[in-house]
Amino acid sequence: MSIGLEHYLILAGVLFSIGLFGAFTKRNIIVILISIELMLNGANIALVAFSRFITPLALTGQVFTIFSMVVAAAEVAVGLAIIISVFRYRNTVDASKIDLLKW
Amino acid sequence: MGLVIAFWILAAVAVLAALGVLFQKNVFRAALSLVLCLTAVAGIFITLSADFLAAAQILIYVGAVSVLIILTIMLTRDVSQGNPFNRNLIPAFAVSAAFLGLLTWAVLNTGWKISPEAPPTAITPGLAEKLFGGNGFILPLEIAGILLLAVVIGAIVIAREK
Numbered sequence: 001m002s003i004g005l006e007h008y009l010i011l012a013g014v015l016f017s018i019g020l021f022g023a024f025t026k027r028n029i030i031v032i033l034i035s036i037e038l039m040l041n042g043a044n045i046a047l048v049a050f051s052r053f054i055t056p057l058a059l060t061g062q063v064f065t066i067f068s069m070v071v072a073a074a075e076v077a078v079g080l081a082i083i084i085s086v087f088r089y090r091n092t093v094d095a096s097k098i099d100l101l102k103w
Numbered sequence: 104m105g106l107v108i109a110f111w112i113l114a115a116v117a118v119l120a121a122l123g124v125l126f127q128k129n130v131f132r133a134a135l136s137l138v139l140c141l142t143a144v145a146g147i148f149i150t151l152s153a154d155f156l157a158a159a160q161i162l163i164y165v166g167a168v169s170v171l172i173i174l175t176i177m178l179t180r181d182v183s184q185g186n187p188f189n190r191n192l193i194p195a196f197a198v199s200a201a202f203l204g205l206l207t208w209a210v211l212n213t214g215w216k217i218s219p220e221a222p223p224t225a226i227t228p229g230l231a232e233k234l235f236g237g238n239g240f241i242l243p244l245e246i247a248g249i250l251l252l253a254v255v256i257g258a259i260v261i262a263r264e265k
Contacts, residue, residue, distance in 0.1 A: 003110045009210045011114045017203040018121040024195035025188045034137050038121050041144050052151040056222040059229050062153055063240050069163050070247045074254040076168050080175045081262035087179040
């Protein structure tokens, strides 16, 4: 039995769904950010798998994955800066207690 | 055969570590679980013969992003609080499971046009040609550089003491 495109896509879907569940249900905003990282990694696996099995010579999927990594790193840096800033003023990392924008 | 065994081991490690992120009681251990998951994903990239991306995954995610996350956990320490779930467990589980089911159904019922060609043995020169060559991705690459510069400045401005 060999490993095909479907195996990788379903693995990517499982990682994405676990991340989705975590982003919906966690209270700690750092863990929500970690869950979003899991979702991005699932999407990256899908991109690389498509690149490997559908267009092995074009490599476009791998280039997209590089840009996705750049944007993910940017998102983590800004997100964690916001978390540190919010923690300084509110002294909590509980997403249900951070209601500055609620009215 | 070795590739098949490697895939199943790495996939199991990745999924179990991702579940560990959700179910570890301690936020710090959840972050370490994320590091394990990211390393397994780097191994998955190697089984897809994307060796440059595996190295980039280790450098960017396992090296830099995880250090940032662990530092932030240390700076915003809330030991008594732990890693709790909120109240919409059941609807969130329903939505995630429905999404996974739909995705699996779509993947299994699509006629993928699998290419018979083997991937090139050296990926990195082709990748460099794509990124820097003519008709390539040179403009997005420059924009990514500007994005990273803006992020460095923005993160400093947001996180600094007023």
